[in-house]
Structure formats: C-alpha cells, structure tokens
Amino acid sequence: MLREKEPILSLHLNPKPNKNIIQVQNNDKLKILVVDDQPGMCETLVDIIEDAGYFIDSAENGIIAIEKTKASKFDLILMDIIMPGKNGVETLKEIKKFHPQAIVILMTAYTAPDLIMEAQKAGVYECLGKPFSPGRLLKIIERLDKEKESNLKKNKKVCQ
C-alpha cells in the first residue's frame, strides 16, 4: 500500500519550543488540557495521555477551556480549531493573553489556511491534521515534558 511518510497537514510552525518557561510547577510532569466539542476525541485522548503518566483535563468548548486554564495553569493545550461558540484560534489568543507560557497544539479536520495563519501569528506550537497518530502526539508531549524538566532543573540551579 502506498502511503505518505508525513501527513500533508502537519506543519512545523514553531519548531523550537518556548525557551522561557520559568514558572515553577507543583508537579514536575506536564499538565495538559484537551479541548474538543467531540466527546469521543476528549475521552480517547484523556485515556491515552493519562495512561502515559501525565495530568490531563478536558473541556468541551473554548469558554470552559479559558476558565479551566485560568484556574490551573496548563502547560500544554490540545485544541480543536472548529468548535461551536469560540473557535480554537480565538480561544488560543485569549489564553495567550493571561498565560503566555502555554504551549498550544491545534488539531483540525479542515484545511483552513487563513485560520492556521492567524494561529501562527498568535503563537501556536504546532497544527495537527486529524486523524493523526496518537503515538506521534505522545512523542511531542514527551519531548515537551523533557524540556520542562530541564528548564525546571536550570531554574533550580539559578535559585540555588
């Protein structure tokens, strides 16, 4: 079977992770929020990521996501773009206002170039086209987690 080596929609917009995460976390592990209007998507991702040993919460729309982020600062937010009410990009912009260190990965089933452009400007980390391989997502999460860990270590060294 012929298959492409990479999904067409996977664009590395910000290949380098945000270097200035200096916030001290209670838990060393990455805190993740999944935002999707589709309950199946939230549930499956929650199960997969939880089982991988991360803290994960879910929200079914943008407003709830903003509230939850305000309540407890998530390191990584996995968000659908097309959602009823606030769409992913708008939510991203708002979150970035009060929590600029948040790493946001957008997921989309649609090819919506202008929204992706906007998201890029607002500082999205990566856009994933649905369906994507959960294994790949886990690899990204793992990498981000390692970065966070080393950042924390650096911070600790700085404090000491």
Add this chain to the structure above:
Amino acid sequence: MKNKVLKNDHFTRQENLPPMHKGPGIAPRLFFMIFALLTLMVISSLVAFWRNRTVHDAFEKILYEIPHERAINDVQTAITDYIMPANDYLITGDPVEILNRDILDEKVRLAFVECYRLARDDETPLVKRVEDDFIKIKNLSDEIFSFNVSTDRELAGKIMKNMDKLAIDSRIHVRDLLKMHDQHMASASYEAEQAWRSTRRWMTSMFFLALILGMGLATYISLSILRPLKILDTTATKIAGGDLSGALVIERKGELTSLAESFNQMIISLRHQIETSKTILNAIADPVFTVDNNMTITYFSNACERLTGFSAEEALGQRCRDIFKSNICENLCAIRRSARQDKPVLNVEIQMKNKESDTIPIMASASCLKDWKGNIMGGCEVFRDISDWKRMTKELKDAEQQLILSERLAVLGRLASSVGHELRNPLAVVQNSAYYLKSKIGEDQPKLIKHIHMIENEIDSANKIIEDLLGFSRTKKPELIPLYLNSTIESSLHRIRVREDVKIDLNLDPDIPNMMGDKNQLHQVLVNLISNAEHAIGKNSGQITITTKKRGENIELKISDTGCGIAEEDIGKLFDPFFTTKTKGIGLGLAITKSIIKNHKGKIDLTSVKGKGTDFIITFKSQTQ
C-alpha cells in the same frame, strides 16, 4: 470581318461582327434606283417615239403612194374613156355621144389634180406628159366628133392614126409613170421594213437593257438593304445562343443606325446584366452551381472553384457527381429531390469530396431552374462548407458540457469537501481508540492485535479516499513558480512509498528547461499516477518508469508501467470524475491530475496495450513560453 474595339464600352472586347453599312445609305440607293428606272423609261419612250415616227413616216409614204396609183389608174381609165368612143366612132362612123361628158371631164380633172398633188418631183414631168397626151387626145376626140367620119374617111383615117399613136404614147407614158410610182412604192416599203426592223432591234435591246439594269439594280438594292438586316439577324441569333461577345460596328450614319445603336445598347446592357449577375453569383461566399436535366454542370461559381479545387473550365460540362463525389449524390441528390417535390429543398447535410479527395461536410440547398413555360430545365444548388461550423458547434457543445460538468463538479466538490472533513473527526476518534486498545493488549493476544491492525489499515484507506475527495474539491489555482521538474520529481519520490516488488526507475533528462509549476500539485499528480500504476501492476511484481525528456521547447514527463493496461472502451472515460474500475477506487485521481495539468497549461495523453502496460505522457511548456 472586321475587328474593332468599342472604346466607350467598358467591357472592352474584340468585336467580331461585320460593319452594318458600307457605301451609300438606303435612301440614296433607293433614289438612285428609282431615278435610274425613270430615266430608263424616259429613254425607252423617247426611243420608241423616235422609232415610231420613222416607222410612221415609212408607212405614210406607202399610204401616200396608194392613192397615187389609183389616181394614175383613174387617169388611164379616163384616157381610155376618151379614146374608146372616139375609136368606136371612127370605126363605125356611128357617133356615140360620150356619156356624161361633164362628169367624165370632172373625173379626169380631179384625177389629174390628185395625180399632181401626189406626184413627186421626179414624177411631175411624167404626169405633165400624160396630161399633155390627154389634152391632145381630148382635143383630137373633140376634133373627131366635130366632123362627120363617114364623109371624110381619109381624114378620119389620119386622125385615127394620130389617135392610135397618141393612145400608145399615153399608155407608154402612164406606164412610165406607174413604173416610177412602183419604184417609189418599193423604196417606201423597203424603208418601212427597214424602219420596222430597226425599231424592233431597238426595242429588243431596250428591253434587255431595262431587264438587266432593273435586275442589277434590284439585286444591288435588295442586297444592300438586306445586308445590315442580315447582320442584325446573325447577331440576334448569336445573342439568342448566348454569345454576347460582339457588337454591331457602325461605320457611318444610316437609316439603321439608331436601330443598330439600340441593338448595341441592348447587347451592352444584356452583357452588363449578365456580367452583374455573374459578379453577384461569384461574389456569393457560398458556392453556387447549376445543372441541366442531365445533371451536367452549366454554371460553377468562384466559391465552388475554391471549395472543390476544380476550375470552372474543368467542371463545366461534367456530370455533377463526378465533380462533387458526394456520398448521397446518387439517391439523395438535393436537386433531384427538389425537382420531384417541385419546391426548394433546404439544408441537406452531405459529405462531399474535393479534388484532393478530402471529405468536406456541406449543407446544401437546392431549387429547380424553370424556363418561362415552367418546364424544369435543371437545378441550382447552393451549399456551404460546414466543417468550421461543425467544429465550432462541437467546441461549443464541449464547452457547454464542460461548464455543466464543472458546475456539477463544483457542487460535488463542496459536498465532497464537507463530507470529507466531517469524516475525519470520527476517523480521528477511531484511530485514537485503536491506539489505546493496542497499547493495552499484550503480546499474548495476537488475534486482537491483528484486528486492531486491520482497523488502522482501513483508517488509512478511508483517509486516502478522503484525501482524493478533498484534492478533487480543492479547485484552487496553482501557485506557479519556476522549477526544475527533475528535482521536483526526486523530492516528491522521497515522500512516496510503493510495495516492495514494484520498482521505480528514473530516467531523467538533465537538459530539460525550467518550467512554471506548483510543487504540491505536481506532487499530487505523481502520487495519483504512481498509485494507479501500482494498482495496475496488482499483486505481481512490476516496474514503473518515470522519464523526462526535452521535446523542442516543451518538457515531456512519461510515467510507464508494466501493469494490466486499459480496455479500449474505457480510454475515453478515463479522465471523467468518478470513473473507476476498482472496487476501492472513487475515480477521482485522473480527473484531478487532468485538471492540475490543465491549470499548468500542459496536456496529458496516454497509450496503453492491454495486458502489457500503460504510458501516461504529460507535456509541459517551458518557463520561457
């Protein structure tokens, strides 16, 4: 025959008719003829008159001599009348009185008067002599009766002798006179005969002269009058026969000049009319020709020449079907049909062949040619080369179909797009679930793992279909940038994977020029074609060859496979959206490919041998074009 160019005739052509007039006109000729005949008549009558006089004179003379003879005879009788009684008396002595002596005397006198009157100069002395004799006799007779014979016998004898002598003399003298008279008579009759003869000769010659002259004149006049009429007749016959090349040559003004001028005017205007109608017929852009009842071509317009390739000279007199070689000449000829139905036949589509035997589709309309009595004398056909029109209508129809198709495709595209996108969401969930299950199932559950692999594979297939659908609905214009096709192919192939036993060979011509292209779309083309080739090869092993080549200014990209090939009846439908022969295909690959190549201003062709393989050949224009 005289050749002359009529200057004021704008058709300027050689005149080949004889001149209308030569020499004097008809009026002087007629005058001359009548004058000549009158003169002849006058001369003849003068001659006749003259001859008549001569004859008359001659006969006058004869008539003149006849009473003369009578007078002489009277004289002689009178003399005898005098002598006889005297003689008797002398012999018998018995005096017999001369009866009616006075009447006798008067008679004799009158006879002599008559004799004298009618005597000619040479006769007068003879008459005189006779008169003398008579007087002598009369005197002697008087003398005899004055005496008594019986008494004087001797004297009587003497007198008798005298008397006898006188009687003899007088008889001789009368005879001389008569002789002379006879001579005159003879000469007069001779003269008369001569006069008559000469008159007859004159008259005969006058008759023949008049005959010849009259005939000559009549011939001359009639010829000279008839000649122009003859020329007119010849010309009219020629014109009736359709030959308008000549005109009457007028050398000099004459009685028929105005007729001839009108005639020439008529020829010119006829010629003009014919020329005009010919010009009009020839100016008609659609070919026109006419045939007679034997289907022999009688007129062949310029447009006909252009379309058929035959010149008018070649075509005229030929049978219609020999020139047009149309597919339905024999049984469906428009002209024949028109003749049969007695009304024009319009717009019959026919295939005809030109001189080079190229087939030309024509649209023909025909009508009957009728003479003034309404008898059909042939047909006239106008036709039109409809190959351009046909091509145009076909293009139009194609364009129309294309439009309908593209509209339908646009709707379909939007539908496909939303369906495709919406399908991705559930697929994503299914994929996540499968992943989760896989991570939970241990190595000891191989069957479950197999099923999860199947789920994942089918998700891939479903994704592939959605990709196709979305690719098809993505009608956006290519973002053309200059690119080197070989590099694009190579980088594209890094992203394409095929089955192990399918080999991809590259045969790239480094000399190809740059072209304008959209890398993503070209990649899509390669993906589509290579995946089709892979499918065509099926489960066997096979080979896909990608070749680029510089073709003049163009770039040729060929993707060949050793697959199953394409059935001939499918080739036409191959690029239609949703045409597929595969159970798992949706038939959009080639439709997308074609539209992409069209947007690149390139073209795509294919050759295929069933069971051997297929070549897709794409031609792109170079950047500079």
